[in-house]
Amino acid sequence: MPVDSYDAIPRFAALDLLSTLVVVVDDKGAVVFANAALESAMGMSRRMLEGGEFAQHLSDPSLLRSGLGAAHGQGYAAMSFDTGLQRAVQESLFVHVTVTAIEHSELKLIELWVLEQQARQDREERLVEQAQANKELVRNLAHEIKNPLGGIRGAAQLLEMDLETKELREYTQVIIHEADRLQSLVDRLLAPHRHPHQLVDLNIHEVCERVRSLVLLEYPQGLKIRRDYDISIPEFKGDRAQLIQALLNIVQNAAQVLSEKLDNGDAEITLRTRVVRQVTIGRQRHRLALELHVIDNGPGVPDHIKERIFYPLVTGRDGGSGLGLPLAQTFVQRHHGLIECESMPGRTDFRILIPLP
Structure with missing residues (x-):
């Protein structure tokens, strides 16, 4: 029996909370429901997608068609494959597709994982x-x-x-x-x-301003620390001293590798805060998270230590202890967060993620 797509929306409304791209199709492959993440990724509204064959939006439609046919004929539980997801304006996304049969129904749940995201x-x-x-x-x-x-x-x-x-x-x-x-x-x-974990209500921008003032006192000439704050970020429970120390370690590291630019007067560090939604940190899904970037215009992390910069005693500077980043990672993880780094000559970005309530 065909399923009315509009009647199906309340049933699958919870799928809108996921960041995974999800679509529900009937036994003929027609779209019954598409979640908000899929709408955003494809640049198409749910109403435009509903009723149409979803396989047409894939680089190789036969993969999904044959899979749905096998599911209908043999009653298998799930299948998966890699293909491209065609989009309205932007270039296609390479995705890993999982098709799962919904129990006691002719409907199929299709999940699409962007391989870069995975x-x-x-x-x-x-x-x-x-x-x-x-x-x-x-x-x-x-x-x-x-x-x-x-x-x-x-x-x-x-x-x-x-x-x-x-x-x-x-x-x-x-x-x-x-x-x-x-x-x-x-x-x-x-x-x-x-030291025990002492949680208080804190504003991340107070932490940023404290670190900014400390580093500028240490480097009064030649260094600019730019602010790019999202002032709507709510307060959260955190250990003020630990977060100040974690951020200070990262910003000091950035300032120390900018020695040549300091002499030329064009050394620059940017502190950027944002809110991100539906973030996974260590298998744990979080509805909201703080995203704090420390971006510098220095020479970048040496290639031979890029994968080991959070290891204790690993440093790319003469005289460095190799303890600043591991300690920063430890303090952030005590807040159930994580620090990542992306680096190339001219731009290094340390990204701190901390879940928000």
Whole structure:
């Protein structure tokens, strides 16, 4: 029995909440319902799509037609294939298509995943897993270093008391100094795990302004930090100190790699805030999220460390500790968020995502 498309809308209205492109077709492949994400991607309204054969909008219509025929004749559960999605104005999208039979109905649910989007979700998932593994490794390693380090320093101090000449005491001073330097490094590695998560209502632009003022005090000449804020972003629960430190680490890193442009007076960093909808972070779907970009016009992240910049002790600068970005990632993940980076010569973009209520 044919299904009236307008009667079907309330039944499938929840599909409008998804960012996945979704269409429901009858047993002949005619569109019964198309969700808002599909409307937006194709540049066509739901009313224009309904009643027409959906296969006509694919680069290879035969894939969907044969799949629907097999489903009707053999009662299979699901099938999938890759093809192109033709659009009204823009170029076609390469998509992964999944066709699922709806139980107790002749209708079929078709989901279309933009392959670039799928690759992005996979990358986000790897970043979350990588950061968690790094956090455990660093914490365990720091504890293993901390205990013998105290013994080395104490032994050097006792030895120094028994030495009679200044020349010999200089050697123990070197041991003590280096032990203190390593202790400072260990303290920084353990810092995220020592302080409780203190949540307060905060405005992300207060965090941005605080970081902006601190960095401009450090670099008063040659650096511009531009604001591009969406002032409609609501307040959310967060740890003010941790988010300030996370953003400060990223902005300071950006300023440090702009040394040549600082001398020329054309170093520039942009702080941009936006709200994004229907975001997936580590398999968790969020209706709204804060998107904070830190964009600089520097030389870009060196190719040989692009995939490892959030690993502890990995740095592209002489004298860098390699701790700023891993700590920033840890602090943002404590807010159920994520930091990503896209970089090329002349433009590096660190993107912070944090779910909003």
